[in-house]
Structure formats: C-alpha cells, structure tokens
Amino acid sequence: MSKCEIAPISGFQSTNLNSRVDNFNRLSDRILRTLGYPFINVEIHRDQLYENISLAVEYFSKFAGYTKEYLIFDSNLYQKNYGIKVDDLFTLQNSSTFAEQKELQTPNKDFTKTINIKETVFAATSAIPGSVFSSISSLSSALENGIASNDIFAEDFYNEIVTELSAIGDLFIPQVKNNITREGTVVSGANQLINSFDYDVMDYRKVISVTDFEEGSSTGINTLFTIEQTLAQQTYFSYAMGNYGFDLVSWYTLKNWLETREKMLATKRTYTFDERTQLLRMYPQPNASSDVRFYGVVSCYVERPIRDILKELWVYQYSLALTKMAVANIRGKYGSVQLFGGGSLNSTDLMTQGLTEKEALEQQLMTGSAPGQGDADPPLFFVG
Secondary structure (H helix, E strand, O other), rough: OOOOOOOOOHOOOOOOOOOOOOOHHHHHHHHHHOOOOOOOOOOOOOHHHHHHHEEEEHHHHHOEEEEEEEEEEEEHHEOOOEEEHEEEEEEHHOOOOOOHHHHHHOOOHHHHHOOEEEEEEEEEEOOOOOHHOOOOOOHOOOOOOOOOOOOOEHHHHHHHHHHHHHHHHHHHHEEEEEEEOOOOOOOHHHHOOOOEEEEEOOOOOOOEEEEEEEEOOOOOOOOOOHHHHHHHHHHHHHHHHHOOOOOHHHHHHHHHHHHHHHHHHHHOEEEEEEEEOOEEEOOOOOOOOOOOEEEEEEEEEOOOOOHHOOOHHHHHHHHHHHHHHHHHHHHHHHHEEOOOOOOOOHHHHHHHHHHHHHHHHHHHHHOOOOOOOOOOOOOOOOOO
C-alpha cells in the first residue's frame, strides 16, 4: 500500500472563482475522496479517472466552455484559394508582424510549443512480492504488499529501492512522462502565459464560431468627408438650424442605396469558417491583384483553457458520475464473490446513482435560458 499523504488545510480552501482544482491530479483526488478513499479501496485506475475527466471537459466545452474574443485581421496573412488559419490571427496579437516572423523562420519565443517539463519515471516489468522488502526498514512499510507489474515510481523512490536492492534494478524500465498540466513548472515568468494559448494541450485555443467581421475602412458617419458623414451632418443641420440640409427620409434612402451597392458590387466581404480545420475564408478574397493591404477585427467565440474548465463544478460532478459507473462495472464482474463475513459487492446501487446523476447533469447543461446556461440566473428583463 502506498503512503497516504496528509495535505494541509490550505490545500482545500477554495471558492467558485478561486478554486484549488487546476489540474487532472487534483480533480482525481477529489473524486476518489468523494468515493471513500483512502479509508476504502476504490477499484479504478488513474487513467480511467483521467479519461472520465477528459470526457467531462469535452462535453462542457461544446456547450458552455467558451469566451468571446476579438482578433486582429491582417490581409497580408490571407492565402489565396486557401484562407487563413486562426492560429495566425492569435499570433498577430502578440508580435509586431506575423509575416516577419514567417520570413525570418524563427518561432516567436512566447509561443514555443515545447516546454521542458519532462519527468523520468520507472515502470516495473514484473511483480515483486512484499517479502522481498520485509527486512528493509526504509521500504517495508511503503511496499508492504509488494510491487505489481506496471507500477510506476518516481525517480527518487526508484533510487532508494535499487540502493537497498541493486539486484532488482533490471526489473524496472525508465520512461519519460509528460506532465499533463503546468502545475509546479515555471514558464519564463507568469507574464509570458499568453491568454490565447492553452498550455495544458500545448496548442492555441480553438475557435468555436466566428460571429462578425468588420473591415477597417474610410467610410462611416464618424469619418470626415465620407458620404455618410456629410449626409448625417446635413440632416442634423436641417433640424438644429432650420430649413437647411437633408431630411431623415433622404438619409435613410441613401443608406439603403449604399447597402444595395455593396451587395451588387461585392464591396463588402462575406466569410465562412470551419471549426474543424480552423480555416477562415472570405469572398471576395483579399490579396487579389487590385487589393491593397487592410486590417480588420474578427469577433469570435473561443474555447476556454483546460485549466479554467477543470474548476467548473459541473465538470467535477459529471466526472464523478462517470467514475461511479466505471467502478460499478468493475465491481459487477465480481458480484457473485462472497466476502469475509458473508458480505458481497453491491454494484447495482452505484450504477443507478451514476446513471441518474449523469442524465440530470446533461439536462442541466443543455437546457435553461440557453444551451450551457442551465444553472444561470433568470433574465432581468422581459419583452411583451
């Protein structure tokens, strides 16, 4: 049996917006403790817990785990007959000119996708009985039940084992473990943790949908010497200074004519976005022979980083429900086995709990004032 670590009270003090849960291991510990660990054994592997948490994160991010962002668009980054990757727009926010980065063929240091946080662990290739360690005081308690095949040990504990028993060193193989979160790591200072980058999956946050695109131009009522500004000024004069300028009907008629001209001559761009390929395409395409460079603003919804989604209470509850079902499936396999004292493993109740909680949580996520807002407050205004 492995040693049970006693965490300080400060490790549990958290709130909804300042949660201690920010990585897979911490959320796994919370789930196991809810199911009775360490007083009772919970028959589930850590990888199964991680898988359940991943399923909860994926489900939550599809309906509720997103934020609204505004990205800068540079027409020089658009590739004709291909489109533009939203990754390029994310990078543009944090570098002077992304095109210059591409020409220099040097990666932006703030967006390096490789952070050296690798850890070497040692996996047991075969089982070792506890009697091997019974005569060694420093190992007898920690390895009372021996070592099972495929058990993984940190490098310092492995060194302690082979120091006492060098003969069993060949029963372990080294493996490189990639940390699943950034906890305990330093990334050249907190100021380089870019909001558009998800450091848990080591990739840019994915855009769910593009809601609007506004091209920088020389039109509009707030720009001097444009048709809209001149007409709006004359309309103001007609009401503020007497019978001068145009009336509102003339202004409205001209605005309709300008909008019709944009549609007929395709002067205003339309766009399509593919969430799977993250490609944004525009029509008419930028970078045509007659086009000049321009900038714009893209309004979009972007997935939240994993470290933020893990803090959501819904993710914990859904992961717990899936874990209850997994434990029930495992215990159900040994349902006919009689325990000491005549007891038996009851998996039916645990499976029923998991299924009921799972259904209720899915209903909560997908209903309400809007999908993903099942637990939101009611609107503060009414129409009608």
